[in-house]
Amino acid sequence: MKFSELSHKLRARYTYSLILLRELVITDFKLRYQSSFLGYLWSLLRPLAIFAILYVVFVLALGTNSRLPHVATYLLLGVVMWNYFSEVTNNGVGAIVGKGDLLRKINFPKYVIILAGSLSALINLTITILVVIGFMVFDHVGWHLSLLWAPLIFIELFVFAISLAFLLGALFVRLRDVNYIWEVIMQGAFYATPIIYDIADMPDKLQKIIILSPVAQMIHDLRYVAVTDKTYTIGTIYGNEWVRLFPISIVLFLAVVAVWYFRKRSRYFAEEI
């Protein structure tokens, strides 16, 4: 095949995906907030309300005797990241099956479905981050140069969440238990991840296990660069920064498996749903 022909074909193929992606994300947003009185405002109000609750419970009610400065912001970052992770993966499970009607009637790149769901969540995350930044100013959190690492951490989170979404979405087509299993796993993972408790309160051995999970590693790295250097990271817990490569490898490995499995199965989604 001639190169120009190939490049034309590639462009044609991805143009279609982009058009679809855009329209699916917009539709998703419209459907989510339609016929609600405050509409889009909810994507801002929801995180604000959740923060308010957390602040009352963990800062005002449970006391402020934490060893950590800016404990409210510290908490918020963990919750924000976890919420994004759980939104993407939970939506991912049913995403393909939910679009079964469409899949049976029209041939289009299936990955667009998962990508669209993940982008909708990303938009929510962006709005929430803006709220968090506002809160950080209010909480007098200082700004450090190390904050430049933050985008990389978010990229890791994005890749991890979307990989799981691809995998779960494709698995659910054949195995309808996946949603229940995932619900249980997420419930357990929430407590296995240091979101609402301080990892420093755990025994050393447990710390070493907990922090190996990619989400725990990311949350704590973000807290380290954004809030306080008193945060325990995988580097400080193991006394070796290179251990960080372990959770990152999990993420990359999962990404490869997810792409491979999704590509292999997506040809048959229409007939298996």
Added chain:
Amino acid sequence: MAAAITVEKVYKNFVLPHEKKNSIKQMFTGVFAPKRQGYEVQHALRDVSFTVKEGEFFGIVGRNGSGKSTLLKMLAGIYQPSSGSVTTHGKLVPFIELGVGFNPELTGRDNIFLNGALLGFTKAQMNAMYDDIVKFAELERFMDQKLKNYSSGMQVRLAFSLATRAEADILLVDEVLAVGDADFQRKCFEYFRTLKRNKKTVVFVSHDMSAIREYCDRVVLIEKSEAVAIGKADKIASLYSRLFLESEEVTKADAQSTRWGDGNGTYTKVKATVVDEGRNLLIAVDALANTHLEEPNFGFSIRNSGGTALLGTNTHIKRQFVKQLEKGQRVHLEWKMPNVLADGRYSVDVALVYNGVVNADWWEDAARVEIRKEEQTPYPVNPDVTVSLDVTDALKKGRHD
């Protein structure tokens, strides 16, 4: 001419487990159970090969369950062949039904943009053609209403208006004509003519043999998962009709004709035949009064294979009154009418009513008649039309002799 679609030795099997195993528990019990769970392989398509040339209007016909929709889905790339290959050259419009992706919770406007994206149009392109789409669908006043508040006719109009915008080299069309009123069907056929004029490649699946005859260049007949015949539209369409007749002979014994009434009078014999070398239809019936009947009225109607009643009358309309019948009295009636029907199989319903409204015997599908004519037209009636043709002299300057 180059091939737009090449289908080569395509097989499609669906594995149907007797009990679908799609939960983990079932998988484990399947593993540990001594006997394997049974499954059957359904051959949806077997060894199908054909080519659709560029610019051709290609028909796919076959009875329900023959595999023609599976075939269309393979052409669209929705299903993958179990073996063999489907190759297409040129941009294929990716939908096979009208209104795919329509979301009832969205407004008409939002649905236009969503469906447009599925057809591959960018937002800018959609903005440019938005007004035309709405105008063509005649839905200007309803664009801000949710689709769920549309009537089905409105939805179809909107979907069709969008579908006609599709810019592609190859179009796949599945039974569009089954929906919509006469006005909509006229629009559909107009669109087909445009496609034909513009030399688009069209693959058209339909049960409507008159549409197949009128538009298709070539047709493939799918029967029991195999392509049994490929050829000119006329030839395959009559082959298809014959296929239906044969199978109906077989099923006739099982098919219970519906019959109801109080039984105070019953038909004993109903026979419909073509007489006078095909010019006339004759329906001959015998009826028996089982009790005393006041003012009996005998009627009939003829329905086509689609179930539409085409014609009928009764003895009261014909002002042939019988005052009364006594128990045991027999009646013989013959209805004769010009044979205006087009080719096909027709069924005859007869009815016997007395006392104005009391139903004694209503017998649907009491007899059948098959019409075959020399001349064929794609219309439901095909009367003997005479034509006189006069050609005036050509103008002098146009003469070439």
